[in-house]
Amino acid sequence: MPKHFVLPHQEWPFRHAEVFATENGTRCLKEPGAIVIGQTATNLDNVDEFLRDFDFEEYLEDPTLLPHGEALAKFGGQICYMSLGKQRSTNADAPKYIGHIMESGHGSVIEHASASVLIYGISRSLTHELVRHRAGTAFSQLSQRYVSGRLLRFVERPEYQDDPTLHAKFERWIDLSAKEYDERAQHLLAMQEGGSEMMTAERKTDMRKKVNQAARSCLPNETETIMVFTGNVRAWRHIFEMRASEGAEVEIRRLIFLCFELLREVWPILTQDYEVVLLSDGTKAVQTKYRKV
Numbered sequence: 001m002p003k004h005f006v007l008p009h010q011e012w013p014f015r016h017a018e019v020f021a022t023e024n025g026t027r028c029l030k031e032p033g034a035i036v037i038g039q040t041a042t043n044l045d046n047v048d049e050f051l052r053d054f055d056f057e058e059y060l061e062d063p064t065l066l067p068h069g070e071a072l073a074k075f076g077g078q079i080c081y082m083s084l085g086k087q088r089s090t091n092a093d094a095p096k097y098i099g100h101i102m103e104s105g106h107g108s109v110i111e112h113a114s115a116s117v118l119i120y121g122i123s124r125s126l127t128h129e130l131v132r133h134r135a136g137t138a139f140s141q142l143s144q145r146y147v148s149g150r151l152l153r154f155v156e157r158p159e160y161q162d163d164p165t166l167h168a169k170f171e172r173w174i175d176l177s178a179k180e181y182d183e184r185a186q187h188l189l190a191m192q193e194g195g196s197e198m199m200t201a202e203r204k205t206d207m208r209k210k211v212n213q214a215a216r217s218c219l220p221n222e223t224e225t226i227m228v229f230t231g232n233v234r235a236w237r238h239i240f241e242m243r244a245s246e247g248a249e250v251e252i253r254r255l256i257f258l259c260f261e262l263l264r265e266v267w268p269i270l271t272q273d274y275e276v277v278l279l280s281d282g283t284k285a286v287q288t289k290y291r292k293v
């Protein structure tokens, strides 16, 4: 456990999503689940000797402890000017110091801290949009080629959930889709067993992949996907601003707003400038005057 500078514990926020099933047993979700599973740890204990050589050792004696991400971003920023001595911004000044970084747009120092979230209960159409964010992000998404239909689940759009007609159509469609997937997979397996050239492969896993990759073509955008998503703070902030915003599609807005709520606990100062706004459709978005730092 670090002795200096950082808070002794980290927040690990999460929100689970309930899983439902149609009468035929097709499983589905109505909202995303998100679990923070990774975040930056900062430990400045071993920096003491380095600091002593410049007579900056009191830097670590700061009585105010910061969250890990904030401690790292602040230290990174202060290294740039070696402003680690008596005149430095102390940890009590961290909100002002980080506020200045946001205001001046010197966002590279907030790239040091990152967080990873396990996300589920989201549709393939949502992740098609999310993976467009290239800078400072990493994605590990369920493969529909390796993972068979046994684990299929679907996601009901927010607009459908309280409308009896659309809800019934959704349930009918996912039952049909799951059944159709299964029938196609069975047929493709039979082709494989019959020696079809297109369906053969040397390894057993490649054989199964050939079935799954062909059968999945009947699956709708409502098919659930699961992902581990990592972003550094700068990337997350950009995504909050682009996707937890009025212009964003409602399903991705709901997910990214949830991620914002969870990560605000991890990075209370790095997200201090965001305001939550209630939109006319009842969903929430975030706003800041410091966009794209």
Ligand SMILES: Cc1cc2nc3c(=O)[nH]c(=O)nc-3n(C[C@H](O)[C@H](O)[C@H](O)COP(=O)(O)OP(=O)(O)OC[C@H]3O[C@@H](n4cnc5c(N)ncnc54)[C@H](O)[C@@H]3O)c2cc1C
Pocket (backbone or CB within 6 Å): 132, 133, 134, 135, 238, 242, 243, 247, 248, 249
């Ligand atoms: C409401 C909405 C509607 C959209 N509609 C469409 C659509 O109809 N069709 C469509 O194709 N896409 C659409 N998009 C996706 C959009 O065009 C972007 O691809 C997506 O939002 C990723 O954002 P970004 O480009 O800022 O990239 P990120 O990867 O999130 O990068 C963050 C920032 O880093 C910088 N950066 C990243 N990569 C580069 C680079 N290679 N060169 C220079 N600078 C870089 C840029 O400043 C960029 O803004 C939409 C997005 C939103 C939010």
